[in-house]
Amino acid sequence: AQKITQTQPGMFVQEKEAVTLDCTYDTSDPSYGLFWYKQPSSGEMIFLIYQGSYDQQNATEGRYSLNFQKARKSANLVISASQLGDSAMYFCAMRGSGNTPLVFGKGTRLSVIA
């Protein structure tokens, strides 16, 4: 079984600063995928970034990067140059081998301050 832990219920960051949202995971599958989603107050879930367990490089998508440390089982999301529109809930999730459903963490609420 997979498990995702997000230890920061809430975070504050100043506009234009970088912020790191923590995520650790637990799985016995040799092959897995890690995801980050953003949920604004409207409730929609927006896919941000994906990292495969065998990917050699850390994933990046625009201002988002995933700091993947396999030995530590961590997959932290780094948001550079924070914007007011980044204020939202952020969920880390993982999928084990096969087409198994995603397992989600409890989320981190990020507030960007002007």
Next chain:
Amino acid sequence: DGGITQSPKYLFRKEGQNVTLSCEQNLNHDAMYWYRQDPGQGLRLIYYSQIVNDFQKGDIAEGYSVSREKKESFPLTVTSAQKNPTAFYLCASSDRGDTGELFFGEGSRLTVL
């Protein structure tokens, strides 16, 4: 535009009534999922289906039922047996592609009075 449509967006029901939430996708995805979201709980899996006419229970299936008669549709019924049905419900789909990323609908907020 391809996507997932959930309806209704908001729903109020009296205790003891069954409620059906609709989820339709035109992404031609094989797999569909229902998640429940409560404050501070993240998303928890209710049911999922990887192919038409087949579905599996998730972590919190008690008090819920689903059907998958068509590839495009995966309705969720919240029965009177569900003890705490007030929640935000999210439907999602995925294909068998490279990452298996989930595509989500906009959600349905159910309030039981």
